[in-house]
Amino acid sequence: MSARATRKRWALIGATSVALVASGCGSSGDSGGGTGASDSGKTFSYQSSEPQNPLQPANANETGGGRIVQNLFKGLVDYNPENGELRNQAAEKIDTSDAQTFTVTLKTGWTFHDGSPVTSKSFVDAWNWAASTGNNQINSSWFGDIEGYKDVHPESGSPTKTTMSGLTVTDDTHFTIKLYNKVSYFTFKLGYVAFSPLPEGFFKDPAGYGQKPIGNGPYQFVSWDHNSQVVTKAFANYQGVDKPKNGGVVFKMYTTAEAAYADLQSGNLDVMDQVPPSALATYKTDLGDRAIDSPQGAIQNIGFTLYQPEWAGANTAKVRQGLSMAIDRDTITKTVLQGSRAPASAWTADGVQGYKAGTCGDFCTYDPAKAKQLIQEGGGVPGNSLKITYNADGGHKEWVDAVCNSIRQATGVNCVGDPKTDFKTARAAITGHTINGAFRTGWVQDYPLNANFLADVYRTGAASNDFGYSSPEFDKLATEADQADSIDATATGYQKAEAVLAQDMPAIPLWYYRTNSGFSTNVQNVVFDSFGNPNWTGVEVKS
Structure with a gap:
């Protein structure tokens, strides 16, 4: 702009394109097969x-x-x-x-x-x-x-x-x-x-x-x-431009995405966040015109505990660069993720203003020989062992296992997944600094500009800087970008700041998201935005 x-x-x-009914049953209380009103x-x-x-x-x-x-x-x-x-x-x-x-x-x-x-x-x-x-x-x-x-x-x-x-x-x-x-x-x-x-x-x-x-x-x-x-209900005196067309939203907590998908198919859940990887190959056939496949301003990364001595040294950036080059993004996104994700080549999501493909350079390209070389030059992975912490309720096991298999096969590093029971538990471990090594971290846009993916995640002391990353050079370039005369100039300035991340690799970009979701026969007019949210107030419950 x-x-x-x-x-x-x-x-x-x-x-430009910025983380439940008491009985647990479906919202409408019937099969939803009525008139469609x-x-x-x-x-x-x-x-x-x-x-x-x-x-x-x-x-x-x-x-x-x-x-x-x-x-x-x-x-x-x-x-x-x-x-x-x-x-x-x-x-x-x-x-x-x-x-x-x-x-x-x-x-x-x-x-x-x-x-x-x-x-x-x-x-x-x-x-x-x-x-x-x-x-x-x-x-x-x-x-x-x-x-x-x-x-x-x-x-x-x-x-x-x-x-x-x-x-x-x-x-x-x-x-x-x-x-x-x-x-x-x-x-x-x-x-x-x-x-x-x-x-x-x-x-x-x-x-x-x-x-x-x-x-x-x-x-x-x-x-x-x-x-x-x-449980929530529609507020009768709401003055916003988006007045609800339904009576409220019930946010149901699930420990596995597979359980949520089963409930969706049986009519006991009305709208999904994301279908599990195990259903990506079949969900469009399963749900027909109730399947969702839409763009989303989001990225999946692997972050590192840079606040720990074994990952804090300047030379360990080479180790992280090498691990990134040991991940076969093309194969994993095509097979495990059924083509529902696109390999990432930058730390900003595709489609967001200021997105610049290729910022990660060769470090996001699969190259086992170069991966081994960089890891060796950086002093090796501590203990030659890497744990990737993730939440078990989010459908992440399959791709974490695939990433670890790729790292093991390419470099010999013993990589394993470290599942936590649910998202809350995983986040508490990450923000509480009780993990060691690496962790799954995703970012969905809060506003559609590359600054959101960069300043709000990698600036020193930022709320979502879970890595303990601090770069005077990145901070300086980010501040200069903030003070630019236009949003276009700000976006360009943040591209310069993003280039610093390739040098330091505080997090490994994996792939860009799409919203792969679906809804039950109980509801209609379900549309997702680029934030990965349904248009909450626009969802209509069938009578």
């Missing part, structure tokens, strides 16, 4: 996983919690599921003349699920709370662009303030955001769920609200039966 001339108004911005009062069920953290907007950066929270809360803007364009929600308009100071005007009439009004203070208080060190929000770094963030979240020591100087409430419907430096794409970032508002009651009992959240989104919280389901 090119820069706007003179004063820019972000009232509507075009963008929809019943807007009925819920539908969706394949999910247990959230890693309490249901707080700035505390979810994995799909299990993130997809629930994004339905309970709604921020200033979001992305149109039909075309990926940024659209206003709680914001009437967001004005800026310099991409550094933004004036927000809110729409009137918005309320939280408890009936209290959504005001400028609802946003400013929520962001200040989320950014503050003491509140331990996993997405606190998302507020790092705002002036005063370092006062509430210093790199070391205790905070000197509780509010960011860059946030100023003018009145109930107006507030300003001032950044340390200009960020050409800052409004893109505002679509991320961490920037949601919070009701006044939240601050009196954050822990309690994390278990029984009160938001302002299209669906309101009903119940959370841990490791089983989260």
